[in-house]
Amino acid sequence: KAGVTQTPRYLIKTRGQQVTLSCSPISGHRSVSWYQQTPGQGLQFLFEYFSETQRNKGNFPGRFSGRQFSNSRSEMNVSTLELGDSALYLCASSLGPGVGNEQFFGPGTRLTVL
Amino acid sequence: AQTVTQSQPEMSVQEAETVTLSCTYDTSENNYYLFWYKQPPSRQMILVIRQEAYKQQNATENRFSVNFQKAAKSFSLKISDSQLGDTAMYFCAFIVIQGAQKLVFGQGTRLTINP
Numbered sequence: 279k280a281g282v283t284q285t286p287r288y289l290i291k292t293r294g295q296q297v298t299l300s301c302s303p304i305s306g307h308r309s310v311s312w313y314q315q316t317p318g319q320g321l322q323f324l325f326e327y328f329s330e331t332q333r334n335k336g337n338f339p340g341r342f343s344g345r346q347f348s349n350s351r352s353e354m355n356v357s358t359l360e361l362g363d364s365a366l367y368l369c370a371s372s373l374g375p376g377v378g379n380e381q382f383f384g385p386g387t388r389l390t391v392l
Numbered sequence: 393a394q395t396v397t398q399s400q401p402e403m404s405v406q407e408a409e410t411v412t413l414s415c416t417y418d419t420s421e422n423n424y425y426l427f428w429y430k431q432p433p434s435r436q437m438i439l440v441i442r443q444e445a446y447k448q449q450n451a452t453e454n455r456f457s458v459n460f461q462k463a464a465k466s467f468s469l470k471i472s473d474s475q476l477g478d479t480a481m482y483f484c485a486f487i488v489i490q491g492a493q494k495l496v497f498g499q500g501t502r503l504t505i506n507p
Contacts, residue, residue, distance in 0.1 A: 309493045321483065321497040334492035368437065372493055379425045379487045381495060383437040 280305065282371050282384035290390045296357040299387045303350050303371030310352040311381060312344060315366040324367075327352050328374055356389075364391045394419045396486050398498035405474055406506050412459075413469045413501050415484030423489040426460065428469045431500075432480040440482070443467065471503075479505045 283302045291297050303310050312324040323336040327346035344354040350371075356363055366388050370381035396417045405411045417426070428440040443451045443460050450458050455475075459468045471478055484498040 311493045311495070313495070313497075320499045321495075323494045323496070326493045328493070334494055336494070370493075370495070375490050375493060379489060379493070380427075380439060380442060381487075381493065382439075383429075385436040 284384040301352045301369030307371035309372045309374045311370045313368045359391045394496045396498035400501045402502045404504040415467045426467045427485045429483045430480045474505045
C-alpha cells in the first residue's frame with residue numbers, strides 16, 4: 279500500500295505570495311490532518327479534514343486554509359506569505375476518529391519564504 | 393488545555409546501551425492514546441509505539457517499551473540495545489479517542505547514538 283504523499287517537497291516563495299500544498303492519504307484513509315513544524319514552535323496542529331469537512335482548526339490566522347476532496351486528497355493554502363511561515367508542513371492520514379487513531383505522516387513540504 | 397512536556401532536549405548514549413526518554417502530559421480526558429514518534433534526520437516521521445490509556449499493561453515493540461503511569465500522567469520510552477539507526481528526534485504525542493484527529497506533541501528529544 280502506498281504511503282502518504284505530499285507535493286511539492288520543496289518550495290521557495292517571496293513575501294506576499296500565496297502557496298498551495300497537496301497531500302494524498304493512504305488508500306482507504308478518510309481523515310487528513312496538517313501540522314506545521316518549526317524549530318521554535320515545534321509541531322503545531324493546523325487543521326483536520328474528515329469526509330470533506332473541516333472538523334477542527336488550530337490557532338492559526340485565516341491566511342491558512344484548506345480543503346478535502348471526495349477522494350480524500352487534501353490541499354492547504356497559505357495566502358499573503360510572511361517570513362514566519364517558513365516551515366516544514368506535514369500531512370498525516372488516518373482511518374478516522376476512534377479507529378486506532380494512528381496517524382501516518384508524509385515526508386512533508388519544506389516551504390521557504392524569502 | 394492538553395499539553396505534552398519532554399524535559400530532555402538532547403540525549404546521547406553509546407551503541408548497545410539502554411536509554412530512557414521522559415514525557416509527561418496533562419489532560420482532563422479519560423480516554424486517549426499516547427504515542428512515541430521518531431523523526432530521523434531529513435526523513436519522515438514514523439510511529440515507534442502506541443499506548444491506549446485504558447490498558448494497564450505497558451506496550452512493547454521489540455527493543456522499544458514504555459512505562460505508562462496514568463495517575464502520574466507519565467509516559468516514558470525505553471530503548472534497549474540502542475543502534476546507530478535509532479539516532480533521531482523523538483516526539484511524545486497525545487490524542488483523544490473519538491475526538492478530532494489532532495495530535496498534541498511535545499517539543500521533542502534529540503537522541504544521538506554514538507558508535
